[in-house]
Amino acid sequence: QVQLVESGGGLVQAGGSLRLSCAASGRTSVGYGLGWFRRARGKEREFVAAITWSGGSTRYADSVKGRFTISRDNAKNSGYLQMNSLKPEDTAVYYCAAAVDRWISEREVDFYSWGQGTQVTVSS
Numbered sequence: 380q381v382q383l384v385e386s387g388g389g390l391v392q393a394g395g396s397l398r399l400s401c402a403a404s405g406r407t408s409v410g411y412g413l414g415w416f417r418r419a420r421g422k423e424r425e426f427v428a429a430i431t432w433s434g435g436s437t438r439y440a441d442s443v444k445g446r447f448t449i450s451r452d453n454a455k456n457s458g459y460l461q462m463n464s465l466k467p468e469d470t471a472v473y474y475c476a477a478a479v480d481r482w483i484s485e486r487e488v489d490f491y492s493w494g495q496g497t498q499v500t501v502s503s
Contacts, residue, residue: 415429473496
């Protein structure tokens with residue numbers, strides 16, 4: 380079992396940047412795909428980005444493509460989400476999640492461990 384803790388959220392003006400971190404602990408050596416999801420107030424949680432265990436493949440939601448970059452450092456048991464050119468519609472609680480295998484997925488059902496979330500607020 381892998382446990383996850385997000386950090387790095389905050390308040391930023393539109394056009395600004397934030398870098399979210401996801402610290403993993405527990406059985407990290409088993410390997411897992413990593414995903415970022417978000418939930419805006421009054422909306423369902425949605426997929427943002429995912430990366431394989433090796434870091435060799437990534438996938439993004441169309442709404443963040445070209446602005447967000449997912450990465451990971453397995454030596455540090457950490458994952459990251461660099462968010463640039465932020466928009467007010469990016470305001471949400473952001474969650475990182477560990478997948479049941481080492482590959483990419485956009486589906487919540489493929490992720491078995493979730494962090495508590497970190498709030499990102501983008502002002503206009």
